Amino acid sequence: MSIQHALLTSLLEKPSTGYGLASRFDRSIGYFWQATHQQIYRELRRMAAAGWVVADEEGQDGGRKRKTYRVLPAGVDELRRWGAEPAQTLDGRRELLIKLRAEAVLGPLGARDELLRLMVCHEAQLETYRQIEKRDFPDGAMTVPQQLQHRVLAMGIQSEESWLSWARETLPVLEAALADASGDRRS
Amino acid sequence: MSIQHALLTSLLEKPSTGYGLASRFDRSIGYFWQATHQQIYRELRRMAAAGWVVADEEGQDGGRKRKTYRVLPAGVDELRRWGAEPAQTLDGRRELLIKLRAEAVLGPLGARDELLRLMVCHEAQLETYRQIEKRDFPDGAMTVPQQLQHRVLAMGIQSEESWLSWARETLPVLEAALADASGDRRS
DNA sequence: GTTACCATGTAACGTGTTACATGATTCC
DNA sequence: GGAATCATGTAACACGTTACATGGTAAC
Numbered sequence: 458m459s460i461q462h463a464l465l466t467s468l469l470e471k472p473s474t475g476y477g478l479a480s481r482f483d484r485s486i487g488y489f490w491q492a493t494h495q496q497i498y499r500e501l502r503r504m505a506a507a508g509w510v511v512a513d514e515e516g517q518d519g520g521r522k523r524k525t526y527r528v529l530p531a532g533v534d535e536l537r538r539w540g541a542e543p544a545q546t547l548d549g550r551r552e553l554l555i556k557l558r559a560e561a562v563l564g565p566l567g568a569r570d571e572l573l574r575l576m577v578c579h580e581a582q583l584e585t586y587r588q589i590e591k592r593d594f595p596d597g598a599m600t601v602p603q604q605l606q607h608r609v610l611a612m613g614i615q616s617e618e619s620w621l622s623w624a625r626e627t628l629p630v631l632e633a634a635l636a637d638a639s640g641d642r643r644s
Numbered sequence: 645m646s647i648q649h650a651l652l653t654s655l656l657e658k659p660s661t662g663y664g665l666a667s668r669f670d671r672s673i674g675y676f677w678q679a680t681h682q683q684i685y686r687e688l689r690r691m692a693a694a695g696w697v698v699a700d701e702e703g704q705d706g707g708r709k710r711k712t713y714r715v716l717p718a719g720v721d722e723l724r725r726w727g728a729e730p731a732q733t734l735d736g737r738r739e740l741l742i743k744l745r746a747e748a749v750l751g752p753l754g755a756r757d758e759l760l761r762l763m764v765c766h767e768a769q770l771e772t773y774r775q776i777e778k779r780d781f782p783d784g785a786m787t788v789p790q791q792l793q794h795r796v797l798a799m800g801i802q803s804e805e806s807w808l809s810w811a812r813e814t815l816p817v818l819e820a821a822l823a824d825a826s827g828d829r830r831s
Numbered sequence: 832g833t834t835a836c837c838a839t840g841t842a843a844c845g846t847g848t849t850a851c852a853t854g855a856t857t858c859c
Numbered sequence: 860g861g862a863a864t865c866a867t868g869t870a871a872c873a874c875g876t877t878a879c880a881t882g883g884t885a886a887c
Contacts, residue, residue: 460846476866485793488773488800496847498867523855523866554796561789586675601824602748604817606672609741612810613675619806623799630791637788647874663838680876685839710838710883 459552460492461500461509465528465536466559468510472527475501489554501526509535533563540566549575550620560631565638569631576624583617586610646739647679648687648696652715652723653746655697659714662688676741688713696722720750727753736762737807747818752825756818763811770804773797 463486467478478501479494481487501524504510509532512524528536540556540563553575556568594607650673654665665688666681668674688711691697696719699711715723727743727750740762743755781794 474866480865485796488797489803493848494867495849499846554799557792557796561792601817601821605744605748605821608810608814608817609672609744610675611813612741615806615810616676619802623795623802626798627795630788630795634788634792661838667837681839682877683875686874 461504462536462539463555464500465532466555468526468528469562472525474523474525489551537566560634565635572624572628572631579617579621586614648691649723649726650742651687652719653742655713655715656749659712661710661712676738724753747821752822759811759815766804766808773801
């Protein structure tokens with residue numbers, strides 16, 4: 458259900474209409490997450506009902522109105538709460554990216570801890586894949602079908618390696634963010 | 645709807661019960677695709693209705709029966725048809741992996757062409773991301789929030805690079821598979 | 832006998848997708 | 860006035876998830 462948090466983050470960066478969100482989604486969070494306009498309108502209505510956002514309606518009475526949504530304090534609270542909450546699913550990679558963007562707007566929320574947790578999980582996963590590789594695909598002559606099966610496993614190994622390499626480059630940035638924030642508090 | 649094709653491939657490798665598929669899914673196609681037992685039972689019933697698979701029921705009358713599914717010729721035809729069909733969605737990466745496993749069982753289905761098509765798409769996507777990086781994150785001093793946003797984009801860039809690198813290593817294997825098959829026909 | 836695992840299923844719900852429909856504004 | 864784009868919505872459906880329920884078999 459964290460499409461809501463993606464939208465909150467996006468709205469904090471800049472209040473927008475649903476249509477505007479759908480367009481901007483393409484070129485930020487949309488790098489890794491696509492949402493149709495239906496989903497966006499549906500979630501905006503839900504969040505408005507929950508008091509996380511409001512729609513400032515402009516335009517004449519009668520016809521359909523253009524609604525510019527902005528985040529209310531309750532929405533910020535929710536985003537902070539969610540940011541601090543450790544991911545339940547082992548595949549919190551997408552969520553983590555939203556937490557990064559949310560931290561860029563709101564300051565530290567706990568993304569560093571989340572990143573460290575995910576790194577442990579993905580290191581374990583990588584190790585598992587490597588064991589399977591050692592067991593099922595010993596060096597030497599492989600038939601073509603075996604090579605194909607090996608490429609499938611290789612995809613898993615490479616994804617994990619690539620993610621971990623990204624994570625190791627990301628960690629210092631999150632630590633700089635923490636240092637920054639504590640520096641702000643001190644001054 | 646290609647969970648059906650994943651199941652067909654898995655059943656071709658070895659006829660199984662729904663439960664068995666769910667377990668084996670964890671250690672092959674499950675590298676990149678998880679399916680709950682509900683999904684699996686649902687799809688098995690649908691495929692049985694379509695005549696793609698049959699359940700050999702054993703066990704006594706009355707109680708629930710253990711059903712061992714195996715693929716019928718119509719199921720093989722469907723898998724071949726699907727294998728040759730170019731992916732509609734730009735994100736055919738998961739499907740491609742199933743096509744690789746399907747090729748390992750059935751011989752060439754067209755995965756090489758599919759791989760080449762996807763490579764073109766992903767090269768274009770990578771280029772787009774790099775343009776955005778050049779435009780939005782020029783070299784030099786970046787604030788911490790900017791660095792965080794940059795890490796999100798970096799994830800997109802790295803995913804594409806990693807996938808393309810996998811694809812470049814996979815291509816020769818698919819070509820060896822084609823050569824193998826034409827060799828078989830000649831002999 | 833009771834625990835663990837094998838095996839299948841129903842029901843309900845939430846999310847994501849597709850098709851279709853409507854109207855406002857802007858530009859030519 | 861017509862086309863393109865901005866903007867919002869309803870309805871239906873497919874897919875995925877969770878909760879709950881049932882019963883068989885093997886091991887202790």
